[in-house]
Amino acid sequence: MSWQLTAADLPDLARGATLLGTGGGGDPYIGSKLVEQVLGTGSITVLDPSDLADDAFVIPTAQMGAPTVMIEKLPAGTEPTLALRTLESHLGRQADATMPIECGGVNSMIPFLVAAETGLPVVDADGMGRAFPELSMETFAVYGVHGSPLALAGERGETVVIDTGDDDKQLEWLARAVTIRLGGVGHIAEYAMSGADVRRTAVPRTISMALALGRAIRVAREQKRSPFTAIAAALAPTGYSHVADLFEGKIVDVERRTTEGFARGRVRIAPTGDGPDLVIGFQNENLTAHRGDELLAIVPDLICVLDHESAEPITTERLRYGQRVRVLGISTPDLMRTPGALATFGPVAFGLTEEFLPVEKGASAPVPATD
Amino acid sequence: MSWQLTAADLPDLARGATLLGTGGGGDPYIGSKLVEQVLGTGSITVLDPSDLADDAFVIPTAQMGAPTVMIEKLPAGTEPTLALRTLESHLGRQADATMPIECGGVNSMIPFLVAAETGLPVVDADGMGRAFPELSMETFAVYGVHGSPLALAGERGETVVIDTGDDDKQLEWLARAVTIRLGGVGHIAEYAMSGADVRRTAVPRTISMALALGRAIRVAREQKRSPFTAIAAALAPTGYSHVADLFEGKIVDVERRTTEGFARGRVRIAPTGDGPDLVIGFQNENLTAHRGDELLAIVPDLICVLDHESAEPITTERLRYGQRVRVLGISTPDLMRTPGALATFGPVAFGLTEEFLPVEKGASAPVPATD
Structure with a gap:
């Protein structure tokens, strides 16, 4: 079932996403603050994968880089949407929704930043079911959807579009080099796919799971339970x-x-x-x-x-x-x-x-x- | 005046281009062999800048990388044309001609490889008037034509499109990183410009000068002159x-x-x-x-x-x-x-x-x- 996310949900989502980050994925707290700032009193539609049309066009968005750098180097906030727009322009097709490529860490937040800026819904699913360090480590890729073409945006408005065909490891290798030269952090749009492919290749309902986890921890503390x-x-x-x-x-x-x-x-x-x-x-x-x-x-x-x-x-x-x-x-x-x-x-x-x-x-x- | 280049001109052009490479630019001999192979008994039109229409669309092509790697790692030969096609597709416009970005070294040859494969003419001018190690070191840039967007192609068919706006040093910085990860050599198309901009920003007639230099050295040797x-x-x-x-x-x-x-x-x-x-x-x-x-x-x-x-x-x-x-x-x-x-x-x-x-x-x- 699709649902609405508001700014009040962000601290719980950040906590749950940190848990699913299994130590990595970047700190979602900074990302949640960026989302809060853009979202204000509005809300974002979180689309259940079952509510996606087969031919809906989904472009996932994310941050890439070393978490140790991410906490030192704040994004301007406009980079992930620039990456999305760059990929749309390259493909000649507009996205109907965005989605996380990983549900752990800061990448639980980046699609919501894009959604707050563009009005797009966010699909309640991801391609890692947790956080992983490399772009090629995606259930999407395991089940036949590849990362290319990938669009990457830097804080000074730089854009890079990389296409390595079916070779997702080469895509990671080249995108990582660009990210390092952008100072250690870049924002990306990749693994563009249909609604049918989301249902076939993504780990479903991981955003709602992250929110439920974060909420459960908070409520237990408030109620002095374990x-x-x-x-x-x-x-x-x-x-x-x-x-x-x-x-x-x-x-x-x-x-x-x-x-x-x-x-x-x-x-x-x-x-x-x-x-x-x-x-x-x-x-x-x-x-x-x-x-x-x-x-x-x-x-x-x-x-x-x-x-x-x-x-x-x-x-x-x-x-x-x-x-x-x-x-x-x-x-x-x-x-x-x-x-x-x-x-x-x-x-x-x-x-x-x-x-x-x-x-x-x-x-x-x-x-x-x-x- | 425009003229025709044939395979018989390549050894002299390679010699002259090596001189203008001032020690760098990559060895043009390997490039000349690739051109010879594709050109056969045909010829390539070398366009004098004065013969270019003001609104002609020129896309320069080149190889980038360390010369020490270039002599070890032969290109498949199709990469520079793939870079040109990728940039054409990105810009939504087809090139009327290609041109060197540097007249020294292997980059005197790469546009002829593209010309032999595509039938495009080569403009008799370049953006360095010699060879330089970095993509940003161009008279084009000095006089207001910038390198972005740049398309880069790798030997396994990878393509990368980089846009850093007016910042040619950042373009060099990011493209260099990709080139290093492609094994040390990449092929590029960049500094797309009009015929009017070629006349305004390029060093003219450096291809014919390289050919004349190479020919003068050979003839002097044959005639036992200095x-x-x-x-x-x-x-x-x-x-x-x-x-x-x-x-x-x-x-x-x-x-x-x-x-x-x-x-x-x-x-x-x-x-x-x-x-x-x-x-x-x-x-x-x-x-x-x-x-x-x-x-x-x-x-x-x-x-x-x-x-x-x-x-x-x-x-x-x-x-x-x-x-x-x-x-x-x-x-x-x-x-x-x-x-x-x-x-x-x-x-x-x-x-x-x-x-x-x-x-x-x-x-x-x-x-x-x-x-």
């Missing part, structure tokens, strides 16, 4: 129904460097009691969680680092020595775990040697969905 | 009329590295007799010639390293220890020495601290134009 239980309850009816309690402890070391346009590194967490440390490796997003030598969760399942009390999700660029955290592993929908999907954004796509291990088959107990 | 005198004679009636005899000696050291998409370095030449060494600094092209502490010639004037007997021009990537060479300095036309021109491609544009010194005001004697 926000972790609230997260499990909010996810129970979705394709992300298994929430594993991976670890609780204190951050004792963070290695982080920004290289080749990515934030790469790892965080070490010492347990509250005895036992081995948890080590999480990341490339913008959290990729692996090992307790000693034991793999607990791995990409594309979600590995989420949260404040141990408030359940506020913590992005990789905000990890600090001494933070007390709880780490959750969250299962992903079936369309994100097919052989094609795992080849595109599973362990092998990140050069990891570990096999994919569904988090529900790991050693961790589930978080209960009721108090 | 090819150096022949060079001076060929240039005497052009805007490049002063040929200074900078140095003669043996190469004793070459430093060369390929960084950020450029070949940078310097070459040291010991004199045949006594006296200080000559040191030439280069960024793709030769930029400065110092004898000891004394500046003899500096960009944008031409600094050309030639074999001491045959006068075969030697590009920076082919400089070797032990080569016996003669170094010429060649004056450039007035439109390449205006304050705007010097700001765009004079010493300051390369971060050099030396003031521009017209080579005819330097300490070197002229090469005589008659035996």
Whole structure:
């Protein structure tokens, strides 16, 4: 069912999107402020995928870059719409709606910024079902919709249109180079597709899920209930129904460097009691969680680092020595775990040697969905 | 006057273009072979700028990249025409002619490759009057025609269209990044302009000058006359009329590295007799010639390293220890020495601290134009 999003929804959406960012995706808070400013007292139509006409023309919009740069370098706010207009002009067709390419992090917000500026609706779906670091890591691509042509806009009004045919890795490679030279952040429109292709290739209803997650955490805090239980309850009816309690402890070391346009590194967490440390490796997003030598969760399942009390999700660029955290592993929908999907954004796509291990088959107990 | 170029002209054109490449511009030999292959027994119309209609639409074509990579990585041959077609499609207008953006090195040949493939004429003019390492270093830009939009094509059929408005340095910055990620070489179409703008902003008749230079050197060799005198004679009636005899000696050291998409370095030449060494600094092209502490010639004037007997021009990537060479300095036309021109491609544009010194005001004697 389609629904209306107002500025009052933005803080909850930002919180939920940070959780789905699994440490990356860029901080959605800045994006939410930009949306709020443009939206004012208005509202944006969020289109359920089932309400899209088969021949509707959807152009997803997003920000690309290293999260470590994104929090330092604010967009002017007009870049994503410029990217959309550039792609429309290149294709000779106007968009009927925009959509996120990832539902985690700042990219949950960018399509709403475009929608607030243009009056277009936003489709309640995305192509990652979380956040991933590379443009090619899309369910769209797994199921045959490719990113080219891509339009990229910079803060000084620069536009770049890239077409690499079916080669989405080459598209990522070239667009990343341009983004680095734009100072580390660019805004893009890509994966233009029909309404029928959205239903066939996108992860559905991830915007409403992010909003529900953020709201559940806030309401639980207000009602002095466990926000972790609230997260499990909010996810129970979705394709992300298994929430594993991976670890609780204190951050004792963070290695982080920004290289080749990515934030790469790892965080070490010492347990509250005895036992081995948890080590999480990341490339913008959290990729692996090992307790000693034991793999607990791995990409594309979600590995989420949260404040141990408030359940506020913590992005990789905000990890600090001494933070007390709880780490959750969250299962992903079936369309994100097919052989094609795992080849595109599973362990092998990140050069990891570990096999994919569904988090529900790991050693961790589930978080209960009721108090 | 317009004229016809045939495959028989290519070796002379390549030789002359290598001289005008002033050490850079990429080796035109490989380009000439590609043109020869496509042209066969046909011919290409070389349009004198005075024969262009005011409203004719001219799209220059070129190769960009580091010469050190260009000689290792052969183009498929279809990329420059793909770049032209991509820009035509973006602008919604078909070209009436193509043109070089630089008359030195491989970029003397690329427009002929496009012409041989498409049947378009080539305008006898260019935007550098020699070779320069960066796309923004164009008389076109100095006199108000900008490079955007630029279309870039890669060997796997990738296309990129970049628009940075009037900011040609940003255009160079972004296009260079894409070129590096394409493996070090890309093919481009840019600086689309009218026939009237060609007459106003281009350095005229540099293709016919390159051909005349190459032919003069060959004929002098065949007739056992001095090819150096022949060079001076060929240039005497052009805007490049002063040929200074900078140095003669043996190469004793070459430093060369390929960084950020450029070949940078310097070459040291010991004199045949006594006296200080000559040191030439280069960024793709030769930029400065110092004898000891004394500046003899500096960009944008031409600094050309030639074999001491045959006068075969030697590009920076082919400089070797032990080569016996003669170094010429060649004056450039007035439109390449205006304050705007010097700001765009004079010493300051390369971060050099030396003031521009017209080579005819330097300490070197002229090469005589008659035996």
